[in-house]
Amino acid sequence: MSSEPRLPAHPLGDDAASAPDGAAGDERDQPSSRSFFGRFFDALTGGEDEPAQEEILPQSSTAPSIINLRRKRVEDVAVPKAEMVAASEEIALHDLVELFREHGFSRIPIYHDNLDSPLGMVHLKDLALKHGFGASGPFEIRTMLREVLYVPPSMYIGVLLQQMQQRRIHMALVIDEYGGVDGLVTIEDLIEQVIGQIEDEHDEAEGSMCVLEKPGQWLVQARMPLDELEEKTGFRLDDASDEEDVDTLGGLIVVLAERVPQRGEIVTNEAGIQFEVVEADPRRIKRVRMRLPEELMPES
Known part of the structure; x- marks a missing residue:
């Protein structure tokens, strides 16, 4: 048998x-x-x-x-410093809870004065067990801090994945040559390089990096890599990226505009493709609506 x-x-x-x-x-x-x-x-x-x-x-x-584990480096997959969600050690309990609720993360880095002085991370489970379910007592964020890894941007992601496995630490901060924080990587970011995108119940409805709204028009996350966007839409976006160190749609738009355009502004490339800034802040572009000109519109 x-x-x-x-x-x-x-x-x-x-x-x-x-x-x-x-x-x-x-x-x-x-x-x-x-x-x-x-x-x-x-x-x-x-x-x-x-x-x-x-x-x-x-x-x-x-x-x-x-x-990808032996080909890609940490800098290829890290969340840039400008897009990191982190909190000061001085944050109040209510504000920390709101931060978790707003972004849907389970781990948030904690810093002393600024992001270049990290202390560790707070896990949502620790916060819930100590201060949720009707619990009372003084809120001391340092008592809940967990260790994070500090890694160079040149490290291969396979090496980092091994370190996370061995040390049971699922978040790493990318450190530049001066010791400052340059980005953030989680174990989920690394695994997605092998098996593809991992969607869960906390992922926003906008979901995909590029959504076709109607023929010839897409709503795109500004951080979407240019080569992926060109492959998805079938259009060469601009030759400007050949002369500049540009990897994302947002970077291309900044190069075309020679500044960071604000919400509502429209930037047009040499082919006549329009990029309307849908969401942005003073430091970066977040979402873009991409429209084809009439001469490039697909035949119905």
Whole structure:
């Protein structure tokens, strides 16, 4: 009588499969190199099977792939400093709760005077257990601080993923050459480079980075990579990005306008494609409505 087959161990450990906070689990047998998880493990550890896998896996730098673990660096996937959500150690309990509620995150970095003086992070679960469910007592944010990793932008994401697994720390701050904070990376950001976008109940309804509103018109997140947007729309946006260090739609618009345009402004490229700034603040563009000119409109 055949026995029930044993499932391979999760490559990130039991904490990634069932305990988001990194609870320790029992050791299990390593996965077979023929399975998906086996290839994942080999990519992290530099296993002997990796060169053969490189030949059959997608080579696009934007497509999810195990090979991204050894090809992409932290700077390629990090959330820029300007888009980070963080809080001062002086924040009040009510304001911290509102910050969690507004953004839907489970972890928020805490700093001393500014983002370049980080102290650690606060986990929503710790906040709820100590000050939720009718609990009372003085609010001391330092007693809830958890450790974060500090990593250089040049580190390969596979190395960082290993460190997060080993140390059970799921958030890292990217540090520049002067010791200042340059961005933020979570373990979810790294895993998405392998398996694709992970959507959950807290992701906003706007969801996709690029939404087709009607023929010839898209609503686009300004941080969307230019090559992905061009692939999705089928249009070359501008040659200006060839001369400038521009990777995103927002960066392209700033180059075209030679400044940060504000909400409601329209910037047009050489092909006549219009970029209307839908949402922005004084430092950056957030959302853009992209319209094709009549001569480029698809035939109905």
